[in-house]
Amino acid sequence: MKALNINSNGITEGVIWKQILAFFFPILFGTFFQQLYNTADAVIVGQFLGKQALAAVGGGTGTAINLLIGFFTGLSSGATVVISQHFGAKNEERVSAAIHTAIALALVGGLIISVLGYVFTRPLLLAIGTPDDVLPLAVEYMQIYFLGGIPVVMYNMGAGIFRAMGDSRSPFYFLLASCLTNIVLDLLFVGVFGMNVEGAAIATVISQVLSMVLIFITLMRRTDGAKLRIRKIAFDRNLLKQMLMIGFPAGIQSIMYTISNLIIQASINQYGTDTAAAWAGWSKLDQIFWMFINAFSIAITTFVGQNFGAGKIDRAKKGVRTVTIMSVVSTFVIEAGYFLIGRYGLMLFITDSTVLDIGVSIMHFIVPWYITYIAIELLSGAIRGAGKSLVPTLISVFGICVLRIIWIYIAPNFDSTIFGVLFSYPFSWIVTSLLFIIYYFKGNVYEVKKRAY
Numbered sequence: 001m002k003a004l005n006i007n008s009n010g011i012t013e014g015v016i017w018k019q020i021l022a023f024f025f026p027i028l029f030g031t032f033f034q035q036l037y038n039t040a041d042a043v044i045v046g047q048f049l050g051k052q053a054l055a056a057v058g059g060g061t062g063t064a065i066n067l068l069i070g071f072f073t074g075l076s077s078g079a080t081v082v083i084s085q086h087f088g089a090k091n092e093e094r095v096s097a098a099i100h101t102a103i104a105l106a107l108v109g110g111l112i113i114s115v116l117g118y119v120f121t122r123p124l125l126l127a128i129g130t131p132d133d134v135l136p137l138a139v140e141y142m143q144i145y146f147l148g149g150i151p152v153v154m155y156n157m158g159a160g161i162f163r164a165m166g167d168s169r170s171p172f173y174f175l176l177a178s179c180l181t182n183i184v185l186d187l188l189f190v191g192v193f194g195m196n197v198e199g200a201a202i203a204t205v206i207s208q209v210l211s212m213v214l215i216f217i218t219l220m221r222r223t224d225g226a227k228l229r230i231r232k233i234a235f236d237r238n239l240l241k242q243m244l245m246i247g248f249p250a251g252i253q254s255i256m257y258t259i260s261n262l263i264i265q266a267s268i269n270q271y272g273t274d275t276a277a278a279w280a281g282w283s284k285l286d287q288i289f290w291m292f293i294n295a296f297s298i299a300i301t302t303f304v305g306q307n308f309g310a311g312k313i314d315r316a317k318k319g320v321r322t323v324t325i326m327s328v329v330s331t332f333v334i335e336a337g338y339f340l341i342g343r344y345g346l347m348l349f350i351t352d353s354t355v356l357d358i359g360v361s362i363m364h365f366i367v368p369w370y371i372t373y374i375a376i377e378l379l380s381g382a383i384r385g386a387g388k389s390l391v392p393t394l395i396s397v398f399g400i401c402v403l404r405i406i407w408i409y410i411a412p413n414f415d416s417t418i419f420g421v422l423f424s425y426p427f428s429w430i431v432t433s434l435l436f437i438i439y440y441f442k443g444n445v446y447e448v449k450k451r452a453y
Contacts, residue, residue, distance in 0.1 A: 023163075023303070026168035046350065052137060054350075057200055081384055086098060088305065096232075100233050109157075148205035158216075161219070181210055185203030257400055274355050281359050285363070289331070292330050292331070298381070303319045320379075324375075369426035373433065404428040
């Protein structure tokens with residue numbers, strides 16, 4: 001087995017801001033194309049099939065899907081941290097074992113998603129108050145989507161493996177190929193063949209299978225210690241334990257995030273189909289900010305993970321400061337863009353003038369508060385990169401989930417409009433950010449403990 005290609009992908013040396021940006025941009029573009037999976041569905045479905053179909057493939061449906069997908073994405077973050085730390089420490093044997101354990105975890109997780117997702121689709125959509133004219137289409141879309149559970153989880157796990165080794169370009173190439181495939185198939189199935197939302201769902205599943213195949217082929221063709229060998233796919237008990245210790249709390253956090261969003265979605269649904277469709281359309285445009293901040297979070301998690309594994313704590317801290325400045329500047333630019341041309345962006349998804357006006361009002365209310373969210377994403381990513389996951393999860397569950405749910409139940413007492421519901425977002429962002437800042441600077445985040453693996 002050849003040595004790992006540490007020098008070409010490692011981010012433990014060199015100018016910090018240049019390396020973060022070189023790592024960040026492929027993640028950003030990859031995240032963009034990942035969002036295009038469902039965004040392409042929304043654009044094509046919204047234009048060809050109308051607002052009921054749009055609500056069926058976006059908004060509450062996407063949130064419900066994330067309830068299961070998000071948990072296993074959280075688990076994959078544990079694998080990413082473990083692999084990145086061993087990669088930074090140049091421990092070839094452990095990197096190889098961790099990769100095969102991560103693939104085994106993804107296969108099992110994907111199977112679980114397919115079963116649970118298919119069975120609980122209708123009860124979940126009923127629980128969030130999906131409008132009657134949207135429900136049949138949403139059930140059909142989600143059940144087909146969940147049948148592709150294995151490739152969905154496998155892509156997220158595979159992307160995490162490559163990024164842990166400092167390679168953010170390969171996941172981008174995989175997503176580019178699968179996203180273009182998805183768009184072509186959407187147009188073919190929905191626009192040409194006249195299929196309903198099942199056409200969009202089938203197109204998405206086929207595209208995700210393609211990304212999974214590309215990940216397997218690329219890993220199997222490697223010639224170093226990260227080469228994937230099918231016969232070696234199995235659980236290493238110690239590494240699996242470490243991955244779960246880091247990833248399980250992150251997965252629970254994702255579920256709690258989604259549950260709070262589902263409760264908000266249920267409240268939004270009470271305002272009728274026009275508001276639900278407006279929220280679905282805005283949710284797609286809203287992803288521009290989230291893909292930026294998520295890309296910065298992934299970048300800093302890997303950066304801290306590799307440098308923590310290499311024992312370069314000061315460099316890890318400098319990386320956090322650098323990426324924070326980048327995130328603040330990017331957020332201000334994005335906020336300005338929403339106010340200048342956001343209405344035209346919404347018109348990609350919404351043709352009904354009433355729905356469009358509601359979507360614009362939602363956008364103008366939410367956007368100014370984005371700046372309050374930055375610390376949550378970046379500091380939680382840095383803390384997990386250092387191998388600590390429990391405290392960030394507790395902070396997030398309290399700040400994002402508990403406080404948000406409390407707000408939803410008390411808001412109608414003083415503001416019965418949609419904006420009373422939506423203020424739950426900035427309220428929870430501000431409180432949670434403050435808690436993360438306190439813990440990051442006072443919680444011995446970079447304390448090095450003896451590893452048990």
